[in-house]
Amino acid sequence: MVLLVTSDNEQFQTEKDIVERSVLIKNMLEDVGESDQPIPLPNVSSSVLKKVTQPSTGPTEIDVRGRYLSTASTTVESPSRPPILEQSQDETRKRTTDISEWDQKFITVDQEMLFEIILAANYLDIKSLLCRRWLQDGSQHDQGARPPEEIRKLFNIVNDFTPEEEAQIKKENEWAEDR
């Protein structure tokens, strides 16, 4: 067991193999050796740490509208698996076939928590917690393209392009637009 201390000073007793999904913590543990000293995580709050250290044997995913997906299912995969782009095709296929099963395991979090988790995962260097489908809302529109306006609305992004820039972007994307 490893003792973690969050930014809001809460202490967590966590299984070693779970915290070692974080490359940051793994390196820290290797540096200090066997010790009972608590490990401070000044950039991670307790609510986020709870999500990040949820026991899970499979890849953990965050998706859309802040839904948080954990697969404590049958697929046992290495916790330090590379991001999806370096995955073998086999894994990817397995992933797509498993989607319906995964969908049932969404845990809903709000958008702010989504970003907190993403930041924490980045800080802790947890590769298995990459959010692959953060923009997709489940299974339906996975192939299609959301218009930029919809994405802006979803994330409160202000359109700061000049009309000239907009025209330029439109031209660039001409190939890609649905015809």
Next chain:
Amino acid sequence: MSLTILQLPQDVLLELAKHLNVGDLLSFLSTCRAIRELRLERSLWLETLIRIREVELQPLPLSTAETLDTLSRDELQKVVHRAHGLKNNWESEKPRIIGMHSLSVTSQSEIFCIPGAHIVVTHGWGSMSCWDILTSQRVGDLEFPELIVHAEALSMEMNGKSLIGACFQLHGLIKNLVVICVDFRDRAHISMSYVVSPAAKDTLQFPSGFFIDPQIMGFLADSKLVTWRLDADAAIQTTPYHGVLTGAQCLPIGRSIYALSRGSARSEGKLQVIPHPATDRQSTVISVSPSPCEIYESIKVPYPAHWRTWTLWDPYVFAPQYGIFAVICRSFSSVQDEELAFIHFRPARMVHGELEFSQSCVYRHGEAISDVAVGVSGTYVLLRINPANATPYLGLVHFNATPVPHTTFRRLEVEDTLVFSCVQIAFDEQQGLVLLVDNVGEMTVLSYA
């Protein structure tokens, strides 16, 4: 204070962007200036392209002379746009022709595309020519009275060279094997060279199933497997082979040669797995895959007595890089002018060096088909549909593995006279090119990208 997406560090945003499908990515990059900055990252485009190819299983609009490693960020971005635009166009209700031009090719009997390379090969008995579609120039010629080119024996090498299998054949007997190399690394100087094997010692009759890989070419001939090591000094080898396959197509994958026969109108085809002579020179045993007949299990074609004519195309076989192993096409017409055609897609993937098949998917068309051209992935099939009582037209069938395996059919709106007068079609799926050649050798190139 609430945390928003723009407060995420740039490297985190980049990581998120890399996980979007192409359509969402392009929209995401068009939301605001800060996010748009991400497009300056070469890795974003590179990984998006790898994703298109490996995850979405779509071949990229590139020739083998262009590798992802050597392309600049700008070029990678253009390829993403092109690949995405082409896919959207094919999948739209009415695919649009983006460009069209024509060139005069000599009137030869067959054409095929070197995939992704904007190069088309025309060939007939005794001759073969290569044409650069971008410049409309002929870039090479070969003429030998006994030359026969085998379009199915085409091997793409990863550095801008293609090997094409051919032979010298007289009165139905193979005399020599020939490998033709088309080198298009330098677009300004596309070159063709060839190597001829020593004369065959055996009598090699009824050749079928030509195949080629960078080490070896070969074919099946009347109970022999014939191979040659692509070297002018290496003798042609024959290995006894016990399965007689009609209209077989062979595909070397790893340590095996997969031979899929077309079968007859009444019967199903068979798949046989033959040890690759280059890796197993001693073996004369023909091993049959665990379930040789299963390849056709879902394509049992009823053969009613009143069918008048039928066409069985030799199967198209693929190393299942894009999820398809075989495409099998059959077309029937009856005396009552009933027509029915089948396009069978046989999905498979490689698991530990072995093919693992999944359920076939069949597209049925209620009109007769006169020509077929299959793209490099095996998921797109271009058809020239030739109904008895209507004008011929072009159609495109697409196999899609997700969410459940299914096929879609799109009619391609092309001028009637072009389709009516064409005698040969060819298809470059990667670049989105449809080629039609009429009987005086006028070739029309339609571009969908």
